[in-house]
Amino acid sequence: MRSLRLCVLHAFVLFAAAACTSMPPDYGEIVRSSDRVDADRSLDQRRKPEQLLAFYDVRPGMRVLDLSAGRGYNTELLARAVGSTGQVYAQNAPDTPDAARTAIEERMKKPAMSNVQHVLREFNDPIPPNVRDLDLITFNFNYHDTVYMGVDRARMNRALFDALKPGGVLIVADHSAKPGAGLDVTKSLHRIDEAVVKKEVEAAGFRLVNTGDFLRNPLDPREVPVFKNSVPNDEFVLKFVKPK
Numbered sequence: 099m100r101s102l103r104l105c106v107l108h109a110f111v112l113f114a115a116a117a118c119t120s121m122p123p124d125y126g127e128i129v130r131s132s133d134r135v136d137a138d139r140s141l142d143q144r145r146k147p148e149q150l151l152a153f154y155d156v157r158p159g160m161r162v163l164d165l166s167a168g169r170g171y172n173t174e175l176l177a178r179a180v181g182s183t184g185q186v187y188a189q190n191a192p193d194t195p196d197a198a199r200t201a202i203e204e205r206m207k208k209p210a211m212s213n214v215q216h217v218l219r220e221f222n223d224p225i226p227p228n229v230r231d232l233d234l235i236t237f238n239f240n241y242h243d244t245v246y247m248g249v250d251r252a253r254m255n256r257a258l259f260d261a262l263k264p265g266g267v268l269i270v271a272d273h274s275a276k277p278g279a280g281l282d283v284t285k286s287l288h289r290i291d292e293a294v295v296k297k298e299v300e301a302a303g304f305r306l307v308n309t310g311d312f313l314r315n316p317l318d319p320r321e322v323p324v325f326k327n328s329v330p331n332d333e334f335v336l337k338f339v340k341p342k
Contacts, residue, residue, distance in 0.1 A: 115263050123158060125151040125157055128178045133210065138171055144330060149312040153335060154269055159183040160233040163261065165224060166190065166240040167216070169201035176236065186214045189224050221249040224257060238271045239333070242290035245281050255302035258300040264342040266302055270295055271313070271335040273324045288324045292334045299338055311333035 125148045156162065158181040164173045167188035177186045188202065205211060217226055221244050235258050244251055258268055275289035283289050296306055318332035 115231075121157065122152075122155065123179055123181070125179070128175065131178065131210070133208070134174070134339070138174070140202050141171055144313075145171070146312050150271075150335070151175060151179055153308075153310045153312070153337065154179075154234060154236065155267070156180060156234055161185045161231065163187045163189060163225070163229070163232055163235045165235060165237040165258070165280040166221075166243075167202060168240075169193075169198050170205040170211075170214075172207070172236060172238055173202070173214060174205060174210055176234075180213065182213060184213055187226070187229060188214055188216045189219055190216070191220055192218045194218070196285060211314075221247070221254050224254060225261040232259060232261050232266055233263065234267050234269070235262060236269045236271075238269075241270055241272045241295055242284040242288055245290065246285035251298055252291060252301065254298055255304075259302045262340045264340055266297065266340045268338040268340070269335065269337070270299060271333060274314075274318070274320055274332040274334050276320045287320075287322065289320060292336070295334075295336065299336070303340065304338035305341055306336060307339045310337070314327055 121198045128151065129142065129148050154176075156176060156179040158179070160180045161184065162176050162180060164176055164186060167173045167190050170188060173186060173188040177184075180186060190199065190202065202216060204215060206216060219226065222320050237258075246253065262268065271297065272292075272295065273287075273289040275283050275287065275291045277291060277293065279291045280294055281288070281290070300306060313333035313335060315330045315332045320332055322328075
């Protein structure tokens with residue numbers, strides 16, 4: 099009987115530990131971390147990272163891919179959220195501009211980035227061969243670029259699908275074009291029709307489960323390039339899941 103009670107107690111402890119590790123971190127505390135650089139804090143004003151991290155539902159211990167990581171702004175937030183028990187892969191294309199590559203390599207020296215691996219891979223084949231069963235993939239504000247870059251997006255999206263574990267999540271955020279714009283303004287305005295993204299990603303097997311409105315701006319006419327807009331850009335955030 100004593101042995102049985104010990105087994106039950108041990109199982110309870112393991113269950114409690116698992117429950118604790120699955121709890122979301124304090125996203126506000128992450129954003130307020132004193133060692134974040136001023137440039138990132140400035141970017142916070144339009145990225146709304148606390149709401150973005152909550153929408154990701156990123157938690158300690160997760161294995162995450164940050165697609166098109168650029169200078170690593172989003173990567174660092176993810177690294178802080180998954181903690182020392184998690185892992186983040188920051189993907190950039192081999193032809194990433196030198197300034198962005200230098201910036202993320204410098205960022206990699208920070209203690210907060212000790213759980214990050216920077217990988218240089220083409221968008222057509224963005225996942226390292228040994229990376230599987232990811233919990234989360236984020237792809238922020240660059241899906242439109244893959245259009246005029248000539249990326250095989252069907253292949254890319256299928257690779258993302260295959261790399262996630264069942265129930266894993268893909269987040270796609272981008273600058274919104276007018277409905278019906280299709281792919282015509284991806285280079286001229288650096289925007290994309292939200293409906294196109296949904297259609298292409300769902301074609302890979304994903305299921306759309308949520309949309310985030312915290313980066314929306316109804317005052318944006320969506321007729322000018324995002325870098326020349328006089329008002330904050332209207333941006334969509336989509337959450338897809340790989341069905342179990």
